[in-house]
Amino acid sequence: MRYLPLTKADRQAMLAKVGVADIDALFAGVPAGKLTQGLLDLPRAKGELEVERVMGRLAATNTPAGSVPFFVGAGAYKHHVPASVDHLIQRSEFLTSYTPYQPEIAQGTLQYLFEFQTQVSLLTGMEVANASMYDGSTAAAEAVLMAHRLTKRRRALLAGNLNPHYRASIETISRLAGDACVALAPAPDGKQDLARYLDDSLSCVVVQTPDFYGHLHDLSALADRVHAVGALLVAVVTEVVSLGAVEPPGAMGADIVVGEGQSLGNALSFGGPYVGLFASRQKYLRQMPGRLCGETVDKEGRRGFVLTLSTREQHIRREKATSNICTNSGLCVLAFTIHLSLLGTAGLARLARRNHANAVALADMLAAVPGVEVLNQTFFNEFTIRVPGRATEVIERLAGKGVLGGVPVSRLEPDRPELEPLIVVAATEVNTDEDRAAYAKALREVL
Amino acid sequence: MRYLPLTKADRQAMLAKVGVADIDALFAGVPAGKLTQGLLDLPRAKGELEVERVMGRLAATNTPAGSVPFFVGAGAYKHHVPASVDHLIQRSEFLTSYTPYQPEIAQGTLQYLFEFQTQVSLLTGMEVANASMYDGSTAAAEAVLMAHRLTKRRRALLAGNLNPHYRASIETISRLAGDACVALAPAPDGKQDLARYLDDSLSCVVVQTPDFYGHLHDLSALADRVHAVGALLVAVVTEVVSLGAVEPPGAMGADIVVGEGQSLGNALSFGGPYVGLFASRQKYLRQMPGRLCGETVDKEGRRGFVLTLSTREQHIRREKATSNICTNSGLCVLAFTIHLSLLGTAGLARLARRNHANAVALADMLAAVPGVEVLNQTFFNEFTIRVPGRATEVIERLAGKGVLGGVPVSRLEPDRPELEPLIVVAATEVNTDEDRAAYAKALREVL
Amino acid sequence: MSTSNRQSRPAAADTVAGAGDSFSGNRGLAVEEGLIFEIGRTDTTGVDIEEPAAFTARLGTLARREPLGLPGLSEPEAMRHYVRLSQKNYGIDTGIFPLGSCTMKHNPRLNERMARLPGFGDIHPLQPLSTVPGAIQLIAELAAWLRELTGMPAIAMTPKAGAHGELCGMMAIKAALAARGEQRSLVLVPQSAHGTNPATAALLGYRVLSVPARADGTVDAEEVKKHLSTDVAAIMLTNPNTCGLFERDVVAIAEAVHAVGAYFYADGANFNAIVGKVRPGDIGVDAMHINLHKTFSTPHGGGGPGAGPVALSAALAGFVPLPFTVIDGRGIGYVEHAPGAPQLVASLPTMPGLALSRTTLSGGAAEAAETPAATPLGRMCAFHGQMGMYVRALAYMLSHGADGLRQASEDAVLNANYLRSSLRDLMSLPFGETLCMHEVLFDDQWLEGTGISTLDFAKALIDEGYHPMTVYFPLVVHGAMLIEPTESESKLSLDRFIASLRGLALAAKGGDRNRFLEAPRLAPRRRLDETKAAREPKLRW
Amino acid sequence: MSTSNRQSRPAAADTVAGAGDSFSGNRGLAVEEGLIFEIGRTDTTGVDIEEPAAFTARLGTLARREPLGLPGLSEPEAMRHYVRLSQKNYGIDTGIFPLGSCTMKHNPRLNERMARLPGFGDIHPLQPLSTVPGAIQLIAELAAWLRELTGMPAIAMTPKAGAHGELCGMMAIKAALAARGEQRSLVLVPQSAHGTNPATAALLGYRVLSVPARADGTVDAEEVKKHLSTDVAAIMLTNPNTCGLFERDVVAIAEAVHAVGAYFYADGANFNAIVGKVRPGDIGVDAMHINLHKTFSTPHGGGGPGAGPVALSAALAGFVPLPFTVIDGRGIGYVEHAPGAPQLVASLPTMPGLALSRTTLSGGAAEAAETPAATPLGRMCAFHGQMGMYVRALAYMLSHGADGLRQASEDAVLNANYLRSSLRDLMSLPFGETLCMHEVLFDDQWLEGTGISTLDFAKALIDEGYHPMTVYFPLVVHGAMLIEPTESESKLSLDRFIASLRGLALAAKGGDRNRFLEAPRLAPRRRLDETKAAREPKLRW
């Protein structure tokens, strides 16, 4: 077997050195009868060529985003990732290293974590950021738990236009941890007066911008109101590219900003692995979940980086830790930070403009299709349309015509008939004029 | 432009340091009127995404070998290359390094060259091998030139079953260098009595095994006869995987063995870049063309490697050099040597058996197609069939049915009507039972 | 943006550096590299994007006012920056990575290639299921392998790493208790457990009771029984445990736990010792997470991403979080909402070489592998989990097959015992004669009197060209050194590692203290001041 | 197969190494690595291939008898072997690679990705042309770019590297002379020429006449005229020349050469200085090879592969070697045999963004870009040339566009002059005040009396973390140091490089001899004994 270096002769010599007769002698600690006899009922070893064949056939039944006019978003976005990013993250020394517990031989990982934390802080307009969470949805759940710890309250208010998967993720942990969680009903027109629901039982208000339906929100006034009741404002950003064009939550008074970083550097990959962004005010640092990388010096006074403040973490604090997270999104962080280093301010701003321009062009084209209504006054690269009939069927019919036209809201919000005609539509820099034209044409045809 | 780090401000500052007013002042040496004004008539800069689109469209019009039942060989072979090979050759330190002229910081390149030279020696059964030529065909041409130098004669005899592209490459340089070159007519049945043509005007006899039509040749008797007239036997191997199963030319008396190494580690890539193998007897070392890597020690006595015996080469010897070659096939060498290190004796032997078995199975199936005749008694993974009618048309019709069925001999030997019904057919480990069945079925249909 | 580099500023021009140093601060191929904030410029970019034609923005009042301040690098600069950073890292590809409990095994590049097939890498989690049948099939296939390997009937696929899997399993337990109308408050955790175990239990509001181990390093069933009551929700047991030992009382413990109506959560981080040898389902486990990034070789990537599917017993099978696959006579179905009927996505594969093509594994209409619960657990994260890791793990499994998986475990255990036998005369084994499983634990007793700590010893290994073992974990022995070679090491590699360890051990005993206290001397950095980092946190530029 | 490692044998167990060393011979992340012959075993393999079912072999009497003796490595071992070897290399991605005449510029990874598209990387050179229209179109497209950039009407695409291109161009010249019924015997080559120039001329039986340069480093047209006669076949001139200077008499030289019926071969290795700025066709060049692996950024790969297309003037356009593309009103044709009518392979592209979509470049029926000759040159190699390099080079050109290509040349020249201006007070310029093109040449006059040679200085740069410049070439100045930064270097990178060079220069002048004579001290190896290597050649295990 190509991955196993020991030869039969090696095994014999080593067993002799250990002083046992055969391999099962090493499994003597296993209770009687519990050692499996023979092989399990699974296929036998395969060469690379055969594995490629089997996997290739599975893959071939799926429709890649890059092969069709593609407008699916709602929390994961098809962006163009420079070839250098994927090349660099595959460098052996990045790909096959562990969590940087031995900093002297992990400065590569540590330095990019430090750079990443800074980039996330700059992007979100926050003071500090951690070294990543699993993804945006789990980061959102952790933000709520952090708010509970900080406020010593255990009730969260979730805006109706929070991505329903994020809402569900928060609800699940809240329910099982015994915390309260109030989720408002969706407001697909983008209008929801959260202030009405505020009171001093709340630890936090969780709000997304651009929201699930694409609307942009000025959080400043809300932040004041939230702070006035002693709660924290948690802002969620699922499309990080938007931060190249719109005001960051940090500038609008958010206390914790969480986000999904997939858009930068990371493939769609059917939903994972992605990278959760987590930023907050400096004063809340000690209650942050996850790893933090900090600057220090070595014995000779040279700058270096280490994981720090680990007294917050499970491996030191065990049941008193701020979170149970251990493995996070290391390599996705790397992809994110490389892509963003390549973009820089100028590149990110232009990328954002291009996304916005493409979305505006698409919205105008779709609005011109008879029977279609665009719900948004404001949006970045994603907006919601209302179609006659059930959106799921429209989307299936579009797929039949080779256009992946967006996400039917009911895919994530199944039991609300009023949402059944809605489609969340995303446009990014990968869409061409022809893609948009194909979408409008197909939509005209299927309606 | 993403590849150009200088900013406008940088350029200004640097021009100031140089002490000139503008960039064209640096081109003052160009004769009057010869500096182009404005931009040339070519498209403007493109982002990655656009380049991918343009190139992707071009690529999409071609039929990849991996997408169809594929039996094309005749000097380049579709083999499966382990994923680790392509990963490793893309390591920055291999990919972006130059010829190892500073050995202290090029031991990586030098060590693999030394390992490669040894592998090629072992494979071919020869005493020494160089660090590569451009490809098999140019290696063959260089072998003839080397034989001329060694024998001080200037007339080569080429076997009729030498790959016609190789023959042509030798003929071209011979003609223009003023050397004689006698090429025998093809013998698609594999029977050619080379000994009849030997005399003491010959510097060398060039013979291929497995030959262009797939026949295997025992060179031992020929070698004796060639040596008897004071000439050298140059053996050509275009399918290096064969050496895992068949007797190497070195064991049959060849003086120089050249070959195409593409089969190991290297993609088909429409014919290049490939890797030329070049091996000879130790006593001919000083007349070898190309780079050689040798073992030595450093100042502290540690083993190390350097390019050596460069007094044979153009950069030292200029017009007295054994060849004008400079850049060779470095990275293709690396792919070759990694693949072969992974295979080892056991893996190469099994790979060769698998190739042979697949070819035998295919030959039997095609022979059963009415009207088809297999010409070979012996073969490794390639053989020749005779079909009713013109082979080019049969191959086109097969392509129309989604089977790439081999090379019509007339593609390389255009003006010989007797060869028009012949197809050279190759089978490798990538072919499945279904591929073979598809071929036989399609052939039945098109005949 | 400053372009000066505080760290590796070039020696001021026209001054002379000492003869042993370089002017640049570099040392041959070891090159210093500044931060992107020192190298980059806000007006530089390494990505060319066409500026859109003029259009009317729809950002309302929310166009960005804050300047971004992000540095940009041209592509050549970026390339060099990250290549140089990488060169300051150690990885499995550069040498043995014997971190106990971490299973740092070879990461096949085939798996990377498979994950990048457009049909896996370039599909969106919310495109119509009709356009991704192969993706759902792959998830179901991987679950089928995990079911057979664990001997457990249901797999919760979505958890994103081991700790997330623990959360999933413990939530399932809590939900199952709730479904039974019970609310329990205690979770038993042995002292040797990984920090994520108590942290997870605490996250769900459980109080953690620590169970001591007996002298041989394993948990005594009798000791467990002492702590058991009907207020105990679960025990969280790692098996093989973090001392590298198989919990020999495990069957008795499971029985005792079940007897009080509690559940047996197994931390599967050490599954690599027993894949194909022992099935957790056969020894009474109710829930066990599996770190695909350990046992099934998806790359650790400097700290992640991982994937932590959880195998569940029949008692917990109803509490699989959303979404999940269901296999029945019609084929492979997918449940994204509960309660909800599965959406049929694909028929069962007929191509050879897949587990689901084997009738014994694919199951009939009656035995749905994963049954929606009456009170479902809900969703733990957006989308479908760590697809990229599933692809890699499945490629690993297909490559190994039943035979290779078993052989890998045997080799992992053999390698660990070979190290144990080769070092035991010099280094101290806390649990004496017991053979180990896939990792061997030493303590620091043998260093007594040398003035050298476990940490010093670890750092000295760095100078030798090796990544240290796990140190100071588990907490149950003093100055722990936990070595896990994995099956990926050749005998030659082990022999060299052993030679270095022995050389160091003798040096330590021989009084060569400076070698250890000064270590590492030959790494990109000397020992780093962690106290300063924590006291004056500087977490961003 | 021996498994002991002669080089980096582990310290014999149980001995104590000196405190400054390690027991392993490694130094932190710098790990020693043996040869595959020391690590591998003939019964190990890293490739799993299914053993075929029993069958009757058709090998006749020729089944292999000789044992192969090739070592095999498992995949983890192979991974580590080559990763470790790579770590002993310097590359553009790790730092500036200022080798004069080599144009070591950034290698975009986009180009690597494009070359691996199955439609380019996985097509066979002999599959029916009807199944590869895009491949032929790509070759024609690249030729179109090269025609416009050189201002020359025909491109011979197949040569495999620069030297092969020289051979092609000189063969075309010889063939053209022969077609004119002439046989000439001399080729003029300036002393500063690269070794491949005289070697190529000699290969074709020409006698090489060396032309001296004048004091300013360029070739004097009057001096050339002295050597010209009707026995001269060609002059081979590099422009900009290897001293980094534009040959200011080049137009006069071309005229003089043409006046005697000879041809002007230009070595295009230095094309990077003038792409988009000067068209060789405009200054009288008849043939010029273009190193795609220099000017157009296909990776050098540790010595290759390259690609050396040759631009030909109208006078030589008939001598393009086989195969070649022909563009006429019908579209893109391909000629594989001569004489032979082109096979129509594809129509001209209509998609925007390609050169061939521009009517001015695609030409009409009358102006076939490459016209088959009456006496064709024949074939220089199998198949169609270096397709993999064409793809990369075209991706580079499409990325840069007319604007970017011109900017790149300007930046390359600016960077070289910036270095020149920043170092000229310390290091000596053989050609005084003349500004340079894309590379700057220093000699060793400034080292006089220091006891330090050009080689010593170069080796000291290694300790600083830099790859040295080209040394002792060109031969026309004493102790040459030829520095070519390329356009890929940022100002910051140049400033650091300058600081190190200045530091070293001052150290040299300040008498710090040991720093140079002992250099390199910090590389994976100290200076290697090249004499021993040549005297006792050991070329294989």
Ligand SMILES: Cc1ncc(COP(=O)(O)O)c(C=O)c1O
């Ligand atoms: C024993 C043990 N349990 C749990 C974990 C947590 O797994 P993860 O890091 O994937 O969250 C680890 C990982 O280090 C571990 O070693």
Ligand SMILES: Cc1ncc(COP(=O)(O)O)c(C=O)c1O
């Ligand atoms: C001036 C000059 N001419 C010719 C060559 C030969 O080119 P190649 O190495 O591609 O054969 C080189 C390459 O080093 C060169 O620098």
